[in-house]
Amino acid sequence: MNRQLTDRRAQLTLAALAVALLGMLVPARHLVAQTQTVTVRDAWVREAAAGRAVTGAFMVIVNSGDTPRALVRGTASVGDTLELHEMKREDGMMRMSPVQRIEIPAKGEAALRPGGYHLMLFGLKAPLTATDTVRFTLTLDDGSSVQVAAPVRSMQGRMP
Numbered sequence: 001m002n003r004q005l006t007d008r009r010a011q012l013t014l015a016a017l018a019v020a021l022l023g024m025l026v027p028a029r030h031l032v033a034q035t036q037t038v039t040v041r042d043a044w045v046r047e048a049a050a051g052r053a054v055t056g057a058f059m060v061i062v063n064s065g066d067t068p069r070a071l072v073r074g075t076a077s078v079g080d081t082l083e084l085h086e087m088k089r090e091d092g093m094m095r096m097s098p099v100q101r102i103e104i105p106a107k108g109e110a111a112l113r114p115g116g117y118h119l120m121l122f123g124l125k126a127p128l129t130a131t132d133t134v135r136f137t138l139t140l141d142d143g144s145s146v147q148v149a150a151p152v153r154s155m156q157g158r159m160p
């Protein structure tokens with residue numbers, strides 16, 4: 001009787017260990033993807049001709065969570081500086097200026113579009129053409145980050 005109980009306990013312990021080990025085998029990246037409440041769609045970067053060191057990036061940032069979030073900074077695979085910008089009409093002229101953060105409402109989205117909020121890339125070392133992809137790491141106000149792969153597209157006649 002005692003022997004049987006001990007065996008049973010040993011079996012349960014082994015089963016618990018197996019479950020724990022299986023849990024460790026699930027890739028961490030998969031777990032992060034499941035809990036991510038902020039995602040990005042329709043991302044693109046304006047093409048930049050040779051000699052042009054600056055361009056803009058656009059996207060829709062979607063917050064499916066119950067907590068408002070904000071984009072506070074980011075990095076890109078091209079260029080040496082990324083700034084958050086806003087373009088506004090002032091005194092009849094379109095002006096753009098850096099902003100500290102771009103708010104993403106709870107259960108809502110922030111649209112980064114030509115003529116409004118956008119990301120500005122500075123210090124491009126090579127031209128960007130329509131076959132290129134730019135990778136971004138966007139950091140939110142809670143310290144989490146979102147990875148974005150954005151195709152390069154042409155956008156003629158419009159700023160930025």
Ligand SMILES: [Cu+2]
Binds near residue numbers: 085097118
């Ligand atoms: Cu700008």
